[in-house]
Amino acid sequence: MKKIITFILILMLAPVCYSYSLNGFTEQFARKFKTCEPYYEEVSFNANGRVFHDKKQITGWFGDYCGYKQTVRTSGVTLYAACAFTRSQVNTLYNALLIQPKVFGVDNKTQDIWDSYVLNPQNCKLSNKNLFKESTKLDKKYIPRF
Incomplete structure (x- = not known):
């Protein structure tokens, strides 16, 4: 029984674990952003010992x-962005979502x-x-980038 439950959990979580591309955005987000279809996703991650x-x-x-809209929270600090992009900007940003760096988090053109x-x-x-x-000047590695 434990093996069956473990197998089911692996099947359920596998798509989630592998849905992020090397540029840090999910494939689902890119698909929805292309047409500006309403979509919401939330993720927590640990970067150098700090949870975001x-x-x-x-x-x-x-x-x-x-x-x-995007909200990033960590250690009592909340960063919030509310944006309005034109169709041309959506196309440019969508094309940026298709760019994949060779290594996660390194030379990320997106x-x-x-x-x-x-x-x-x-x-x-x-x-x-x-x-x-200021955060990008002072300690870039600890502040999440949009």
């Missing part, structure tokens, strides 16, 4: 803009492109804006 809780939400089309859009005040409103800017 990351929530991403595609809220759908609002006129000519695709709504996107992350660089997403950062440039999320950190642009014309696209997104950020909580703790100064923390976003």
Whole structure:
């Protein structure tokens, strides 16, 4: 009986474990973002001994803009982004989701492109804006990147 339960758990968890690509985004997220279809995902991860809780939400089309929200929490600090992307920007960001680095977390062009859009005040409103800017200067490895 224990073997059967273990086998079922492995089958259930296997798709979750392998659904993340090397650029840090899930395949499901990329598919939904391509058409700006409403979607929500939440993941927790440990980076250098610090636990991060990351929530991403595609809220759908609002006129000519695709709504996107992200909340990242760690050790009492919450970073929040609320974005509105044009169709052209959605296409650019979707194409960035298709780029795969050779090694997870190293030379991640996808992350660089997403950062440039999320950190642009014309696209997104950020909580703790100064923390976003300062954190990348001070201790890049501990702050999750969008």
